[in-house]
Amino acid sequence: xxxxxxxxxxxxxxxxxxxxxxxxxxxxxxxxxxxxxxxxxxxxxxxxxxxxxxxxxxxxxxxxxxxxxxxxxxxxxxxxxxxxxxxxxxxxxxxxxxxxxxxxxxxxxxxxxxxxxxxxxxxxxxxxxxxxxxxxxxxxxxxxxxxxxxxxxxxxxxxxxx
Ligand SMILES: [Zn+2]
Numbered sequence: 216x217x218x219x220x221x222x223x224x225x226x227x228x229x230x231x232x233x234x235x236x237x238x239x240x241x242x243x244x245x246x247x248x249x250x251x252x253x254x255x256x257x258x259x260x261x262x263x264x265x266x267x268x269x270x271x272x273x274x275x276x277x278x279x280x281x282x283x284x285x286x287x288x289x290x291x292x293x294x295x296x297x298x299x300x301x302x303x304x305x306x307x308x309x310x311x312x313x314x315x316x317x318x319x320x321x322x323x324x325x326x327x328x329x330x331x332x333x334x335x336x337x338x339x340x341x342x343x344x345x346x347x348x349x350x351x352x353x354x355x356x357x358x359x360x361x362x363x364x365x366x367x368x369x370x371x372x373x374x375x376x377x
Pocket of ligand 1: 341345358360
């Protein structure tokens with residue numbers, strides 16, 4: 216959904232099921248590959264014991280909380296990490312994931328409030344000749360004017376993240 220682990224300042228983890236789900240989508244799959252190749256994101260399967268703990272907790276919360284296999288693995292991996300003494304934050308917009316995370320006293324945030332998407336919603340542009348730039352540039356390569364930043368319109372942002 217536009218999350219770029221390369222832009223994060225801390226270790227990030229995902230599970231094999233997510234890699235599988237993203238295989239169909241060029242943009243996210245590319246970012247995931249780039250992140251895993253750089254060592255910024257680790258793909259790890261959760262332990263069996265954490266997985267069953269998560270499933271048990273979901274069951275205890277009732278019928279309304281339905282976790283997919285992928286979601287179960289994500290929460291279980293977070294549980295593993297917290298048992299290792301880390302303080303993981305689960306990034307998910309899924310209500311069931313958030314509910315189970317809360318029950319297990321794990322931190323979670325929705326993608327919208329995680330503050331990552333902003334990174335992709337800005338573009339550098341030259342106020343004189345209107346050329347657009349990406350990256351960390353200061354001045355326009357063509358006319359030398361100091362670049363400004365503006366939000367990418369929603370349509371462009373949607374296309375970039377698809
Ligand atoms: Zn210019």
